[in-house]
Amino acid sequence: MLISYGRYGFYFDVPGEYHVRALYQGAGDILIPSNVHRLRVGTPLTRDLDRTAQDYFSYEVGMNIYLEGSRSQHLKKGFDLLREMSEKNKKSLLGAKLSMTVANGLTQPFFHVVKTDEHLKLDQAFKAEPREALKLTEAAVDLYRKTRQKSLNLSYRQLISQRVDCLVALERPQAAVKELDQLHKDLTRTGANAPVLKQISDLSDTIGATPAHKIEQYHTRHRLWDRVRTHDQLATKKPRKSRPRKKSSRR
Numbered sequence: 001m002l003i004s005y006g007r008y009g010f011y012f013d014v015p016g017e018y019h020v021r022a023l024y025q026g027a028g029d030i031l032i033p034s035n036v037h038r039l040r041v042g043t044p045l046t047r048d049l050d051r052t053a054q055d056y057f058s059y060e061v062g063m064n065i066y067l068e069g070s071r072s073q074h075l076k077k078g079f080d081l082l083r084e085m086s087e088k089n090k091k092s093l094l095g096a097k098l099s100m101t102v103a104n105g106l107t108q109p110f111f112h113v114v115k116t117d118e119h120l121k122l123d124q125a126f127k128a129e130p131r132e133a134l135k136l137t138e139a140a141v142d143l144y145r146k147t148r149q150k151s152l153n154l155s156y157r158q159l160i161s162q163r164v165d166c167l168v169a170l171e172r173p174q175a176a177v178k179e180l181d182q183l184h185k186d187l188t189r190t191g192a193n194a195p196v197l198k199q200i201s202d203l204s205d206t207i208g209a210t211p212a213h214k215i216e217q218y219h220t221r222h223r224l225w226d227r228v229r230t231h232d233q234l235a236t237k238k239p240r241k242s243r244p245r246k247k248s249s250r251r
Contacts, residue, residue, distance in 0.1 A: 005062040013057045015043045055081055069105025071126050072112065079105060086136065093152075096140035100159055103133035107166055130166035137163060145182070150190040157183065157196070164207070173207050180204040 003020065004012060012018055018041065022034040044050040055061070060078025064070055071079060083102045089095030110126040137159060144156040160183045167176035184200045 002066060005066050009059070010057050010062055012039065012041050015041050017041075052085070056085075064105070065101060067105075069101045069103070071105050071110040073125070083136075090139035091143065093143070093147075096137075096143050096159070097155070099136045099140045100155075100162060103136045103162060103166075106130070106133040106136070107162065107169075128169065130169045133166050134163060141179075145186055148186065148190055150192075153187055153190055153192050153196075157187070157200075164203075168207065173210060177204050177208045180207070 024032040064078040086098035106129040114123040
């Protein structure tokens with residue numbers, strides 16, 4: 001769940017301390033609040049950071065973050081800024097997260113709506129650029145592998161899932177298997193759950209066993225990046241328990 005940007009823009013765009021609390025609404029009138037989490041946003045320490053902050057807190061950047069990367073001509077300024085920031089901060093987690101956002105916008109072709117005299121049609125504005133996406137996230141992979149923190153397991157897995165999609169699209173299954181096997185080793189060291197490790201292992205075996213001439217078909221049907229994000233989003237939602245219906249008595 002993205003809480004940094006939404007309908008009313010950026011929620012933490014002013015320096016200061018923020019208190020964040022999540023509310024879970026269950027069946028009926030059940031409302032479960034979380035503990036309060038404190039966030040502190042500091043003031044920019046340099047003039048360069050101050051200028052970057054002014055450019056960052058914009059509609060174009062916010063929508064790129066919300067959409068996880070977009071090459072829309074209307075959001076180009078934000079996309080270019082995120083790319084520039086990811087390269088400048090590639091040795092930090094900030095740069096790693098931004099590079100994933102930018103790379104995600106490159107993993108698929110982008111279409112825009114073109115208006116003709118008779119109807120509207122979709123026109124491809126950009127082709128997918130998996131090679132460029134891999135290049136952008138190389139530093140992020142090194143950073144996650146060196147950091148080895150359990151709290152970063154989810155993000156690290158999403159990064160490798162994104163890269164595996166790119167490698168499969170480029171018909172490089174062995175390189176994809178290599179990255180998945182390394183992910184399995186790294187998450188084992190940081191104490192990832194057994195079901196997660198099994199999913200990674202099974203996927204590595206599946207890709208490795210897929211014939212090279214069919215690997216593109218596999219990629220078309222199984223976009224791992226999208227599946228992982230969907231799975232992680234669903235995992236955070238607990239299913240509601242249905243209440244038993246009362247039997248109506250007839251006289």
